[in-house]
Amino acid sequence: MKRRNLLGLAGLSALAMAGCTSTPTNSGSSTNVNKLDAILPKYQPVDLVKPDIVVPPPAAPGFLSYPSTLVDAITTKPGKGGAPIKVTTLNWGTTPPGLGKNKYLDAINAELGVNMDFAINDGNTYSDKLTAILSARDVTDVLVVPSWNTNIPRFPEAVGTLFEDLTEFLKGDAVLKYPMLASFPKGAWQHCVWGGKLSAVPFVSDNPFAWGLFYRKDIFDAAKLAPPKTAEELYQLGKALTKSDAGQWAFGDITDYVQMIFKVPGSEGGWRVEGGKVVNKIETPEFMAALEFTAKLFKENMVHPDLVGDPNAGADQLFKSGKIAIWQNGLGGWQNTYRDQLKVNPNFKMLPMPVFAHDGSKPLVWGADEPIFYTFIKKGLGKERTEEILGCLNWCAAPFGTKEWELRQYGAEGVHFTRGPDRVPVTNDTYNNEYGNQYTFMSGRPAAITGGSDTPNFVQDYTTWTRGAVEHIEANPWAGIKFEEPTKLAQLNKPTQDKIKDVVRGRRPLSEWKSIVEDWKKNGGDEGREFYAKALNA
Amino acid sequence: MLMTAPAAGFLLLFHYVPTLGNFIAFKDYNPFLGDGPIEAMLLSDWVGFGNFQLLFEDPLFWDAVWNTLSITAFQIVFYFPLPIALAILLHSVISSRLRGLIQGVIYLPHFFSWVLVITFFLMMLGGDGLFSHALRDIGLTAPNIMTNPDTFIALVTAEAVWKDAGWGTIIFLAALSAIDPTLYEAAAADGASRWRRLWHITLPGIRPVIVLLLILRLGEALSVGFEQFYLQRDAVGAGAAEVVDTFVYWQGIVTQNYGFGAAAGLFKGVIGLLLIYTANRLAHRFGEQGVWSR
Numbered sequence: 001m002k003r004r005n006l007l008g009l010a011g012l013s014a015l016a017m018a019g020c021t022s023t024p025t026n027s028g029s030s031t032n033v034n035k036l037d038a039i040l041p042k043y044q045p046v047d048l049v050k051p052d053i054v055v056p057p058p059a060a061p062g063f064l065s066y067p068s069t070l071v072d073a074i075t076t077k078p079g080k081g082g083a084p085i086k087v088t089t090l091n092w093g094t095t096p097p098g099l100g101k102n103k104y105l106d107a108i109n110a111e112l113g114v115n116m117d118f119a120i121n122d123g124n125t126y127s128d129k130l131t132a133i134l135s136a137r138d139v140t141d142v143l144v145v146p147s148w149n150t151n152i153p154r155f156p157e158a159v160g161t162l163f164e165d166l167t168e169f170l171k172g173d174a175v176l177k178y179p180m181l182a183s184f185p186k187g188a189w190q191h192c193v194w195g196g197k198l199s200a201v202p203f204v205s206d207n208p209f210a211w212g213l214f215y216r217k218d219i220f221d222a223a224k225l226a227p228p229k230t231a232e233e234l235y236q237l238g239k240a241l242t243k244s245d246a247g248q249w250a251f252g253d254i255t256d257y258v259q260m261i262f263k264v265p266g267s268e269g270g271w272r273v274e275g276g277k278v279v280n281k282i283e284t285p286e287f288m289a290a291l292e293f294t295a296k297l298f299k300e301n302m303v304h305p306d307l308v309g310d311p312n313a314g315a316d317q318l319f320k321s322g323k324i325a326i327w328q329n330g331l332g333g334w335q336n337t338y339r340d341q342l343k344v345n346p347n348f349k350m351l352p353m354p355v356f357a358h359d360g361s362k363p364l365v366w367g368a369d370e371p372i373f374y375t376f377i378k379k380g381l382g383k384e385r386t387e388e389i390l391g392c393l394n395w396c397a398a399p400f401g402t403k404e405w406e407l408r409q410y411g412a413e414g415v416h417f418t419r420g421p422d423r424v425p426v427t428n429d430t431y432n433n434e435y436g437n438q439y440t441f442m443s444g445r446p447a448a449i450t451g452g453s454d455t456p457n458f459v460q461d462y463t464t465w466t467r468g469a470v471e472h473i474e475a476n477p478w479a480g481i482k483f484e485e486p487t488k489l490a491q492l493n494k495p496t497q498d499k500i501k502d503v504v505r506g507r508r509p510l511s512e513w514k515s516i517v518e519d520w521k522k523n524g525g526d527e528g529r530e531f532y533a534k535a536l537n538a
Numbered sequence: 539m540l541m542t543a544p545a546a547g548f549l550l551l552f553h554y555v556p557t558l559g560n561f562i563a564f565k566d567y568n569p570f571l572g573d574g575p576i577e578a579m580l581l582s583d584w585v586g587f588g589n590f591q592l593l594f595e596d597p598l599f600w601d602a603v604w605n606t607l608s609i610t611a612f613q614i615v616f617y618f619p620l621p622i623a624l625a626i627l628l629h630s631v632i633s634s635r636l637r638g639l640i641q642g643v644i645y646l647p648h649f650f651s652w653v654l655v656i657t658f659f660l661m662m663l664g665g666d667g668l669f670s671h672a673l674r675d676i677g678l679t680a681p682n683i684m685t686n687p688d689t690f691i692a693l694v695t696a697e698a699v700w701k702d703a704g705w706g707t708i709i710f711l712a713a714l715s716a717i718d719p720t721l722y723e724a725a726a727a728d729g730a731s732r733w734r735r736l737w738h739i740t741l742p743g744i745r746p747v748i749v750l751l752l753i754l755r756l757g758e759a760l761s762v763g764f765e766q767f768y769l770q771r772d773a774v775g776a777g778a779a780e781v782v783d784t785f786v787y788w789q790g791i792v793t794q795n796y797g798f799g800a801a802a803g804l805f806k807g808v809i810g811l812l813l814i815y816t817a818n819r820l821a822h823r824f825g826e827q828g829v830w831s832r
Binding site: 026127128131132134135136137152153154157158160161162244245247249301304305306308309310311313323487490491493494495498501502505507508 | 566568569570574575598660664665666670671674684685687769770771772773774775776777780787788789791792793794795796
């Protein structure tokens, strides 16, 4: 302890007495990642299988057939067989059993040559825990963080304090030691730079879209309904599909997707540039219209009552069981939900609605241009251990067409899957029970949309949707800039969300919206506007 | 002396030592300075009463305080007496086997987590729950129980009663069994009715315990629990469900603004201390012993 600090402690009462008061501020920061080329890894693609369906990037290509022989891409085990590598990750859905009770982990750990021991968090509430994990400095050897949680105040400082600087391990030709990681595009690596240091391994996005609005095709077909082309048609669908006497409701909580339908801006959490001026979504007439529409859905009881209570309360279960017919979710969950429920109900069919705008005009689609996750390695593990972990991440990044990809994606043959007639693995209950995206979320891999007989027509449906949506992705004026929000703006998030919910659920009249926006401006919204305007001009 | 060592150690380690950390309420605490949390505490900048200034200027904070106090007041009237009544009823059950069975049943919900309790309520009383479907089946409209902010205070109290009223009887049962049975015999011999015996023997007999628990409850007037409100926040909105503890969580912890959160926590502690002190003074005035004697 330094003497200055002791003096500081003793000075506590004196300071307080003197009323020497200043209010704490953290005014946030932004980094332009386009200026960092020197420390980025070299790009060296791994081309194994040619895609059958190519969609304009950034949407991922689709593969219709399964390769007859798989490549053994990584022949030496990256692990040194020492103490288990502890990993904190997240998953949406039930938590699979841990090390020692999970054959999926056993199979892959044997390939890696070291045990990976996972602590899996609920993806819906991960952000709430993350701040506590970080500030307690209680991080495991490897920590996976979703990109939408990285703009919290002081995150860059947390990265500098807690996580290893990977620059020397990965920059330039150094990355060639990990050839799978070298196949990640530069754009993904750019985002992994904090404080001028390459600090994480990115999960390369295989879907650059924020949301899909899924509907139960089988239920629609039975009722002779078609997906909507306008907001009014969506509302009529809500009327037709809600039969509360029979325990059926039309919608899950679709608040976000409705905003997209009404062309509310979505960049950096809802900002856009309008005639040279930075505007937040809540100030726009589009947002007002979206609120009004969503409030109507809630008022007329078209949203399942459990989800009115808690938007995360098992919406996927309600959708699978047909208690709701329309549901917003990330495209990433599509294949799993489809596969799971098809085993229970062979008629089950889910599709995302083709994108549309409220008035039938050209739609707007919220993009997601950052990597989905970042994987950090704890500081101070030593060179050897860090390299071992990078080797394991390299293994997890093996692309479609390799043995490693199949093992990570489907588990072991005979234990977790059997091979279908088209050679594509068909998974069983052991897989469903044991797989929880453990290794999958640890590092990305070159994007590929694949599927087989357990999810019929999935690849075609997926690429058809993305082809329709990709040209409408909203241009992000702040693309390539990383943000740490000012504390004031971060503190404003929750109260504002609360007020939006109040209006949507009818607890506050829509007429109050003007004063809510005024409050927002006063309490940090205007500061936020300046913050984003400044980043734009920097 | 030696027997109290584990308890004393526990108090010291988990209550007194963390209390020292309260000084970050006067700092702009940055958890990532220095080599560890302690150094971070020391190295962060002093801001005097800056955090308190921000806190007291925040209308949301006062909303949360108001909600908390309302819930406390409501629960003192509608929750606090129930374990007493329940204990008196239980005490009058003669068969010890039957009493044991009832005790087992009513203690049990205490061990359920709030997630389970709220899920249980949702499945029974929610819009897609048993009760709503039963009402719809006979042609009535289902009331909006789980998502109505106006009746939320009654809902949380009902949940608390279901979960903890049984558990709360333990102390009162102990106090009841300490009453000298000869008093009852003498009163009965003098012709006192059941109600008179309750009023003149039972209640005065357990009055010190009631007063003691009431004072302690007042000291926690600004704590009404966290999970119960965190879990039901979306259902009724922050306007009804934001209490001091959830406010600290959202505005202090989630936004990494720990100094601010600590200031709110310290404020809560000071108010609690004042309330205990005042309530104890009042108890003394009415001739009770209170938490500590004069």
